Each structure stands twice: as structure tokens, then as C-alpha cells.
Amino acid sequence: MADTDEAFVRPSTAVSDPGELLAGYLDGYRNALLRKVSDLSEAQLRQAVLPSGWTPLGLVTHLRHVDRRWLRWGFAGERIDDVWGDHDAGDPDGPWFVADTASAADVLREFREEAERCRRVIAGHALTERAVPGPRFDPDEPVPTLGWILCHLLQEYARHLGHLDVVRELTDGETGE
Numbered sequence: 001m002a003d004t005d006e007a008f009v010r011p012s013t014a015v016s017d018p019g020e021l022l023a024g025y026l027d028g029y030r031n032a033l034l035r036k037v038s039d040l041s042e043a044q045l046r047q048a049v050l051p052s053g054w055t056p057l058g059l060v061t062h063l064r065h066v067d068r069r070w071l072r073w074g075f076a077g078e079r080i081d082d083v084w085g086d087h088d089a090g091d092p093d094g095p096w097f098v099a100d101t102a103s104a105a106d107v108l109r110e111f112r113e114e115a116e117r118c119r120r121v122i123a124g125h126a127l128t129e130r131a132v133p134g135p136r137f138d139p140d141e142p143v144p145t146l147g148w149i150l151c152h153l154l155q156e157y158a159r160h161l162g163h164l165d166v167v168r169e170l171t172d173g174e175t176g177e
Contacts, residue, residue, distance in 0.1 A: 009028050011024030019125075022127070022147065023119070023122050023150065025154055029158065029161060030063075032161055033059075033063060033164070036164050036168060037164075040056060040171070044056070046104075050166070050167065055096075056164060057098045058096035058098050059096070059164060061098050062160070063111070063156070064107075067114055067153065071118040071153075073136055074137065074144075075125075075146055076121045076131075077131070122150070127146050127147030127150070128145050128146075128147065129145060130142070130143050130144070162176075164176075
């Protein structure tokens with residue numbers, strides 16, 4: 001995992017468009033997530049090593065839902081009946097829930113597919129464009145801009161990738177970049 005050839009890929013320093021820069025960093029974090037879980041076994045992907053009980057596969061599921069919730073449902077105003085995905089209604093893990101019947105390959109494929117759908121939402125919109133008003137946001141507050149949402153997503157990914165680094169070190173001794 002710590003191989004410098006596979007370190008976090010950031011956008012080129014030649015990128016001057018802020019929207020391209022933010023979208024590029026978001027893709028860099030998505031790719032880092034996939035790389036950090038790519039060499040874990042199915043058992044390791046489903047193993048909780050922290051007292052909070054989340055698993056690496058649950059984290060992938062959570063971030064898929066976060067992308068969908070903020071970009072498709074929140075910003076674009078798409079009608080999505082269950083923004084946290086199809087999980088058992090009584091499950092305490094909610095957006096972190098991974099069914100025993102879901103393979104790691106399926107969860108990773110769903111993450112990649114959601115990322116692609118979210119890339120299409122971002123494309124063609126200005127950072128200053130405001131989200132579609134809807135149930136995602138407090139009706140008494142201004143809805144956020146795409147730029148605000150992308151900054152929020154970058155923070156979310158960065159924080160969780162740091163958590164994943166700790167889990168990897170406890171799981172197999174690998175350390176992050």
C-alpha cells in the first residue's frame with residue numbers, strides 16, 4: 001500500500017480551473033480509497049478492528065452513499081427514495097451496512113458506478129451554482145453551492161481515509177502515504 005508508485009494522485013499543478021481542481025482531488029481520494037482496500041482479503045474487508053465496529057467494506061459503502069446523498073440527491077435534486085441505500089431498516093449501521101450476501105466485488109463495483117454518476121452531476125456546473133432546494137437542506141437556510149459541497153466531500157474523504165490508514169496498520173501493518 002505504501003508503494004510510492006501508487007501514492008495519492010493529485011491533479012497536476014498546471015490545473016488552474018478551481019472546479020477541475022476540486023473534482024480532480026475528489027477523484028484522487030476515491031482512487032486512494034479503492035487502492036487502500038484492494039489488497040485486503042474478503043475477511044479483512046469485513047473485519048472490524050476498532051471499537052466503533054465499522055469495517056473497510058462498510059466505509060466504502062458509506063462513502064458511496066455520501067457521494068449520492070450530497071451530489072445526486074442534494075445538489076442535482078434527483079428523486080432517490082432511500083439516499084442511504086438498501087439496508088435493513090432495523091440495522092444500527094445504516095449507511096455503513098453491508099449485507100452478508102453482498103460480495104466485496106459487488107460493493108466496489110457499486111462504489112465505482114456511483115462515483116461515475118456523481119462525476120456526471122459535477123460536469124458542466126459552475127462552483128457557484130446552488131443546489132436544487134429540496135428535502136436535503138433546511139428550507140430556512142440558503143442551499144449550498146457546488147463548491148461548498150465539493151469542499152465538504154473532500155473533508156469527508158480525507159478524514160475517513162485517515163481512519164482507514166489506522167485500520168490497515170492494525171489489520172496487516174501497512175501504513176498510508
